[in-house]
Amino acid sequence: MKIEKPFAVIKDKYISLDQKDSFSIDLCNMDKDHFLVLDTYPIKNPAHPQRHPGWFKFMIDNNKRSLSFRLNFVNGKIQFMSVDKLAIAESWLSNVTYEDNIFPLNIRVVIRKKINNEIVFETTLICYKNLNDYIEHKTYFELPQNIIEEYLPVRLIIPEKLNVCIILKNFYDNDAIGYFAWEMYSLLKKQGINAELYAVNCDDKFRSFTHHVTDLLTDENLSIDKTIFIYNYSIKDDYLEDILDMPYKKIAYFHGITNPQSLRVFDAELAEECKSGLDELYKINGFDFIMVNSRHTKDVYSKNLKKYNESLSILNESQTNDAGGKIKTVNEKVDTDLEKIKIIPPVLISEALWNNTQSDGQFGKSLSAMGDVLLFVGRMFPHKKIEDLLNVFHELLKINPNAILALVGGMHNSYQKYLKYKIDQLTETEKERILFLQQISRNQLKAAYQASKVFITLSDDEGFCVPILEAMRFHVPIVAKKVSTSAADELLKDAGKLAADNDAVSIAEEVNKLMKSNKYREKIVSYQDKRLVEFSDEKLSINFIDSLLGVYYKNENID
CATH class of the missing domain: 2.60.40 (Immunoglobulin-like)
Structure with a gap:
C-alpha cells in the first residue's frame, strides 16, 4: 500500500x-x-x-x-x-x-x-x-426490478462471480456524476453482476450502501481474475495512483474537468483542484480502457496527452548532468492509444427512471400558473454563466411580460453573492419573476420540465450536459450556447436552437418565438425527438455493458 x-x-x-x-x-x-x-x-x-x-x-x-x-x-x-x-x-x-x-x-x-x-x-x-428502518432505506436506494427489466441486454454472456467496483471521488445527490454511478450500479446489479460503490466523499443517505475508497484499497479478498474497476475521473484525486497500483483490470471514465480559469475568481481552491486534475489527466492512460462522455471530452483528453508529451520533451532536452550530457527524467512519454477510448454517454437507464417517477402535479400547476416558464437545470457555478441568463431574461420580459425564469439546482456560495449583486440591478418586477429552486425533489423536477415552455443553458463548459437530454425526454424545446468548450451542440446535433454568441436580445427573441408559436415549437421538438432515439436506454445500456465485458474478456474488437 x-x-x-x-x-x-x-x-x-x-x-x-x-x-x-x-x-x-x-x-x-x-x-x-x-x-x-x-x-x-x-x-x-x-x-x-x-x-x-x-x-x-x-x-x-x-x-x-x-x-x-x-x-x-x-x-x-x-x-x-x-x-x-x-x-x-x-x-x-x-x-x-x-x-x-x-x-x-x-x-x-x-x-x-x-x-x-x-x-x-x-x-x-x-x-x-x-x-426495518435499514431495509426501508435500502429499498429507497435499490431500484425495483421491474423498472429496468425491459432494458436488460440479455443477449450478453455474463461471467459468473464478476465483481465491478465503481469508484468516484464525490457521490452526491442531484449531481450528474453521482447519478451516473448509481445508474451503473443499478444496471449491473440487475444483470446479476456483483457491483459495489466506493467514494471518498459521500452524502450521508448513501453511505450505508457505499464504501470508502480505502476499504477497496485494503481489501485482500477480491479475485484478480474476476474483478474490474470503473474509476470516474473529474477532478484531482489523491487516491488515483493507489488505484493504478491495484492488480485488477481497470476502466477509467473521464467526465471532463471544468476550466480552472472560469472558477478562480470565485473559488481559488476548487480552481486549483481542477488544474491539478488536468495536470494529472495523463495518468489515466495507465488504465486498460477509457470511456468518455462525449467527442468533446475525448478531444480534451487527447489534447492533454499531446501537451503533456510536448512539455516532457522540452523538459528532457533542457536537463543535463554535471558532465554536460543529457539525463533521463523519471517521467516517460504517454502513448496515445485512441483504440482504447470509447464514447459512452453518462446515462444508462434514465428513460426508465423518469417513466417510473411520479410527477408532482400540484407543483407543476403552481409553476405553470405563474406564466411562461423558461427553465434552467444544473449546478449554479461560475462556468454555467447564470448572469448571461439574467441578461436574456431581462430582454425577454420586454417582449413577454408573462415570462418566468426558473433556476433549478444547488448554488456555489461565492458565485451566489455575485448573482445577488446582478439581481439587485434589476427592477422589483423582474426580481419577482425569477425563481431559485435549489432544493426540490425528483418528482418536482419532473413537474418543472413538464410545466416549462423552453429550456435554456448558456454554459461555457460542458462535458455532456444531462439536463439537455432530460429536456428532450420531456419534449421541451432547447436553447443552448454553441461554444468550442461545450458538448451542447454535439448532444443536440441538428436539434434544438444554438446561440453562437451572447447577444441577449436575439436569444430572448428566439425564446419568445418558441414560447408563443406552437407550430414553431412543435417543429423544433420533432427534431429533438428524432435525436433522442440515439439515447434509448436499451442502446446505451447494451453499449456500456458490452464495453465492460469486452475489457473483461480482452475482446480486441471492442468497438
Whole structure:
C-alpha cells in the first residue's frame, strides 16, 4: 500500500440497535501526532446545535490498531464507550434530549492532527434504530426490478462471480456524476453482476450502501481474475495512483474537468483542484480502457496527452548532468492509444427512471400558473454563466411580460453573492419573476420540465450536459450556447436552437418565438425527438455493458 496518511477502515457500513450496538474500526498509519473523533448528526435535518447530539475525542495508543466502540443512550444523551478501555479525552453533548427522533444517525469517524485540528481523514457509519428502518432505506436506494427489466441486454454472456467496483471521488445527490454511478450500479446489479460503490466523499443517505475508497484499497479478498474497476475521473484525486497500483483490470471514465480559469475568481481552491486534475489527466492512460462522455471530452483528453508529451520533451532536452550530457527524467512519454477510448454517454437507464417517477402535479400547476416558464437545470457555478441568463431574461420580459425564469439546482456560495449583486440591478418586477429552486425533489423536477415552455443553458463548459437530454425526454424545446468548450451542440446535433454568441436580445427573441408559436415549437421538438432515439436506454445500456465485458474478456474488437 502506498497510502501514507492516516486512514480508517470500518468493518460495518451500518449497525441497527435492535441487532447490534457496537462497531469496529481498523486504524492505519496513526501516530502520536493524530487523534480520533467520533461525531454524530442525524441524516434528516442535521443542524448545529439543535440537532447535533455530540462528539467524543479519543487519544489512540500507538499499539492499538483495531478498536471497538459501543453506542448507548443514557437519559436521552448519546454515549460512546470504548470496548478497549480508551479514555474519552474530551467531549461535547447537546442540551437537547435525543433518542427516538434522530435515526438514522450518521456516525462520523474523523482523524485529526493535534497541532492544528486539521482533518486528514473522514468516513462515516450509519446507525439505524432497527433493522426495518435499514431495509426501508435500502429499498429507497435499490431500484425495483421491474423498472429496468425491459432494458436488460440479455443477449450478453455474463461471467459468473464478476465483481465491478465503481469508484468516484464525490457521490452526491442531484449531481450528474453521482447519478451516473448509481445508474451503473443499478444496471449491473440487475444483470446479476456483483457491483459495489466506493467514494471518498459521500452524502450521508448513501453511505450505508457505499464504501470508502480505502476499504477497496485494503481489501485482500477480491479475485484478480474476476474483478474490474470503473474509476470516474473529474477532478484531482489523491487516491488515483493507489488505484493504478491495484492488480485488477481497470476502466477509467473521464467526465471532463471544468476550466480552472472560469472558477478562480470565485473559488481559488476548487480552481486549483481542477488544474491539478488536468495536470494529472495523463495518468489515466495507465488504465486498460477509457470511456468518455462525449467527442468533446475525448478531444480534451487527447489534447492533454499531446501537451503533456510536448512539455516532457522540452523538459528532457533542457536537463543535463554535471558532465554536460543529457539525463533521463523519471517521467516517460504517454502513448496515445485512441483504440482504447470509447464514447459512452453518462446515462444508462434514465428513460426508465423518469417513466417510473411520479410527477408532482400540484407543483407543476403552481409553476405553470405563474406564466411562461423558461427553465434552467444544473449546478449554479461560475462556468454555467447564470448572469448571461439574467441578461436574456431581462430582454425577454420586454417582449413577454408573462415570462418566468426558473433556476433549478444547488448554488456555489461565492458565485451566489455575485448573482445577488446582478439581481439587485434589476427592477422589483423582474426580481419577482425569477425563481431559485435549489432544493426540490425528483418528482418536482419532473413537474418543472413538464410545466416549462423552453429550456435554456448558456454554459461555457460542458462535458455532456444531462439536463439537455432530460429536456428532450420531456419534449421541451432547447436553447443552448454553441461554444468550442461545450458538448451542447454535439448532444443536440441538428436539434434544438444554438446561440453562437451572447447577444441577449436575439436569444430572448428566439425564446419568445418558441414560447408563443406552437407550430414553431412543435417543429423544433420533432427534431429533438428524432435525436433522442440515439439515447434509448436499451442502446446505451447494451453499449456500456458490452464495453465492460469486452475489457473483461480482452475482446480486441471492442468497438
